[in-house]
Amino acid sequence: MLLSEQQHVLAYNGELLIFQLSKAKRKEGAADKTVKLCIRRMAYDRDTQLFVQKSSGAFNVPAKHSETEIVCCDCTTHSKTGIVLPCVLMKVKRRNSVVEHLLLLLHSSNWFEQCCCFKLDYELKEDIRLFAGPSVLWRHANKLFYISSDTCTVLSAPVQLSSIVWAGEIEGEGTVVLGIRAACLPESEDGDEFATSDRAIWGSEFFGYAIERQKMLTDTCFMPHAYSRVVSSVCVFKNERLKKQLRVSAVAITHKNQLIWFQDCVPKGVCELPYEKPCLIKTAVTSGNDLLFIVSFSSGNICVVRRENLQVVSKWETVKSVLVDDFIGSGTEQLLLLFNDDSNTDVLNTFKITDFGKINYESGIHYKDDVPAAEGLQENGLFTIQALETRLQAGLTSVRELQQHLGLKKRVILGSCKALVDLVEGRSHILPSAKKEGLVSLWDDAEKPYSVSKEPSLTPKLQDHFVEKLWQRVVGDSLVVGVKLTKSFCLSVGDISLSLVMDQDFSLISPIIECRNKIIKVNEVSSALFAFSCQIEPPQKKMKLDLHSKKDLKEEFHNRCSRTQLDKTNTVTAVTSLSPLLAFHRVCCAVLLHAKKQRHRNGDLLKSKRITFLCGKILLSLEDISNRKYSVNMLKDNSYCAASMEDIVAILAVSIRFTFQIVSSDCTLTRVNSWLLGEMDCLPFKECHDMVFSHKAGNIYGTVFSWTLKSPFEGVLTLFCRSLTVLFQCLHSLIRVLPPSCDVKLLKSGSKSALTEQLVLALEKEMFTSRSFLSSKEGKAENNMTRWNVPGKKISDPPMASLLDTEAGVQQFRERLQNEKEQFVLSMNETMDGTLYKEVALKVAEAQLSSDMIVWRLGNS
Known part of the structure; x- marks a missing residue:
């Protein structure tokens, strides 16, 4: 027998879940009866304009001499997996007045999992809520009770309350209950304060209680206490913490048939509701980011209020239920209204889907048959909106291009004026590079710097073109010197290093300071924003004169590889011990940058040219160290860690990097982010959002984390810590919050994409090295062959003609010809000089060793 009054409808991931109780047929001679909790998954079909069943399932509830009822259902987060699942609370009332409650979770395979079972000597009737865990919250005898599936123990909060108006998640506090209770006035308040206190006037107040932390939120006020006598339900649709202050946006409905919007405890607007006795409020975000407030009334009526102007946009009567979800798969939420229909027991017989x-x-209403043009008009309207959006984007792109063009013209005019002034005053003027001005050279040869002056000037210094900034920082007992390279740096980035050389003349010690080098690339927020706003389209490429030439193709390939490596290089750092330098009280060091410049000739890669140039000088003294002139500052600024890019790079340079791959098979990895922001007390860098800095007291302070979530079940965690002890402490803390099924693997060889690119370059170098040797052998053989195929050479030449007159001469000519043929064959198979063979073999072996090492690292990654 179908119990229609035991039917509950829930929206989940665009589907409708219909829960209903049905009694199984009793067998003859059997005294027991079983009640089944049935589930039907329904999805909206746009072709038939109906909800169709996708799957079904059932759960058997032993119900001997008992009454079974569905109390409520909602979608909650499963604490073990972090996945949001449908949850059902059932009540089984026995004859001995004992009420047993079952808490069930519905999985994707329509399998019900019993999470919790508890017994009470009374029925749950007032303010019942389901929240994460899953957990149950209710009110009884003006007391707050709750039970979690983790403990299965009923707990009581130490508060007296008259009603619960809201329960939900608050940032930094977890699950919070907002209730109304009698005013608890402190004894220290005097008479004047009593007269002005709305709590004293109305005798009631709002309060917040954090379930997980089991504490009262004394410093949190969602709305003035004067509204505690009239508010019936509250919906907090936005909450965030700014400068450690909780900012709350909430909307409340009152017994006076009003909807009031509060912003940080201050009423901002009010709307008169069209019906009486409002009881529940929901929110929905439709297309165009419109926020709607959906108010339900006790009479079964519904009205919708738009957040923008707090005006009622629509209302309906005799509504059985209203649900919010993406039912048609458009990417935004819609409202599904189920209307009462006494003529049909099917809950989905009369409905309406709309987003206003x-x-x-x-x-x-079948739009294809009854109103043929309705759906066509709707699709045409959608296409029109998309076309208008495309035109708008094209217009914005054109505006940006015009702004860039005007900016370029302005820079050219200012540069011309400056060059003219320098020419008149007799000063040398250096023209900026075309790449810096966003221009493309019309010539195929390499760009050379030019100077404008009365007399030819010398080539500008290398550091003016390659070094953007030289800086130094002190981190603990280490000195970090960094050189930020410009984007036009055309040297090979595979072999770059720094050297620190003291200017003082010390006869007993070496002037070269021992240091460790690192090349660090940090994704800056400013550069990312600049690339997004300026580079709307890819830059135009130069046309090559002969694209089919192998030489041009190889040079283009090498240039592309060099550019790829260049993008990975940003800052080169040198780390050295600070205390030996401070022994001299005041030290001046020259910073030298060493690099290899690649050269190409006839398509072959020759030996790289090693160059060294001066980047600048640094000065270090005890006074500067005492005044913290070069110290790293990691200050908290709102929700970020305020630090310069030099401070971030300095921390990364002195730290040890460890990368771990975290894989979870049966639960999401949302706890890792909560662990970083909570237990590790981390804040993201303001200049680099990809990394977070730990402010936790103790050894962990100063540790940098980078968490990349590839999928909900897989992520990569990178730690930059000072020592292995800090690493073990972080891993110990992380393992405690991760589920036991998680697999944590140390990645020793880096990312596969970077190693694959390095392998391609290594194999190319190996191929060119071998080819250069073969090309030299082929050239010698071709030179020998030309002696027999020289145009114009005849056997009637005077030296040869005299031998052909007699028989002995002919025989001598044959012997000479045979001798030259043998010499030609020997030249084709001639041996190589030992020194040259060693050089060639060493080059080939080095290239093969490099590629084999990268293959081994790629296999272990």
Whole structure:
């Protein structure tokens, strides 16, 4: 027998879940009866304009001499997996007045999992809520009770309350209950304060209670206490913490048939509701980011209020239920209204789907048959909006291009004026590079710097073109010297290093300071924003004169590889011990940059040219160290860690990097981010959002984390810590919050994409090295062959003609010809000089060793 009054409808991931109780047929001679909790998954079909069943399932509830009932259902987060699942609370009432409650979770395979079972000597009737865990919250006898599936123990909060108006998640506090209770006035307040206190006037107040932390939120006020006598339900649709202060945006409905919007405890607007006795409020975000407030009334009526102007946009009567989800798969939320229909027991017989815009579907109306043009008009409207959006984007792109063009013209005019002034005053003027001005050279040869002056000037210094900034930082007992390279740096980035050389003349010690080098690339927020705003389209490429030439193709390939490596290089750092330098009280060091410049000739890669140039000088003294002139500052600024890019790079340079791959098979990895922001007390860098800095007291302070979530079940965690002890402490803390099924693997060889690119370059170098040797052998053989195929050479030449007159001469000519043929064959198979063979073999072996090492690292990654 179908119990229609035991039917509950829930929206989940665009589907409708219909829960209903049905009694199984009793067998003859059997005294027991079993009640089944049935589930039907329904999805909306846009072709038939109906909800169709996708799957079904059932759960058997032993119900001997008992009454079974569905109390409520909602979607909650499963604490073990972090996945949001449907949850059902059932009540089984026995004859001995004992009420047993079952808490069930519904999985994707329509399998019900019993998470919790508890017994009470009374029925749950007032303010019942389901929240994460899953957990149950209710009110009884003006007391707050709750039970979690983790403990299965009923707990009581130490508060007296008259009603619960809201329960939900608050940032930094977890699950919070907002209730109303009698005013608890402190004894220290005097008479004047009593007269002005709204709590004293009305005798009641709002309060917040954090379930997980089991504490009262004394410093949190969602709305003035004067509204505690009239508010019936609250919906907090936005909460965040700024400068350690909780910012709350909430909307409340009152017994006076009003909807009031509060911002940080201050009423900002009010709307008169069209019906009486409002009881529940929901929110929905439709297309165009419109926020709607959906108010339900005790009479079964519904009205919708738009957040923008707090005006009622629509209202309906005799509504059985209203649900919010993406039912048609458009990417935004819609409202599904289920209407009462006494003529049919099917809950989905009469419905309406709308978002108060382009989406409007109603049961009983077949748009293809009854109104043929309705759906076509709707699709045409959608296409028109998309076309208008495309035109708008194209217009914005044109505006940006015009702004860039005007900026370029302005820079050219200012540069010309400056060059003219320098020419008149007799000073040398250096023209900026074309790449810096965003121009493309019309010539195929390499760009050379030019100077404008009365007399030819010398070539500008290398550091003016390659070094953007030289800086130094002190981190603990280490000195970090960094050189930020410009984007036009055309040297090979595979072999770059720094050297620190003291200017003082010390006869007993070496002037070269021992240091460790690192090349660090940090994704800056400013550079990312600049690339997004300026580079709307890819830059135009230069046309080559002969694209089919192998030489041009090889040079283009090498240039592309060099550019690829260049993008990976940003800052080169040198780390050295600070205390030996401070022994001299005041030290001046020259910073030298060493690099290899690649050269190409006839398509072959020759030996790289090693160059060294001066980047600048640094000065270090005890006074500067005492005044913290070069110290690293990691200050908290709102929700970020305020630090310069030099400070971030300095921390990364002195730290040890460890990369771990975290894989979870049966639960999401949302706890890692909570662990970083919570237990590790981390804040993201303001200049680099990809990394977070730990402010936790103790050894962990100063540790940098980078968490990349590839999928909900896989991520990569990178730690930059000072020592192995800090690493073990971080891993110990992380393992405690991760589920036991998680697999944590140390990645020793880096990312596969970077290693694959390095392998391609290594194999190319190996191929060119071998080819250069073969090309030299082929050239010698071709030179020998030309002696027999020289145009114009005749056997009637005077030296040869005299031998052909007699028989002995002919025989001598044959012997000479045979001798030259043998010499030609020997030249084709001639041996190589030992020194040259060693050089060639060493080059080939080095290239093969490099590629084999990268293959081994790629296999272990």
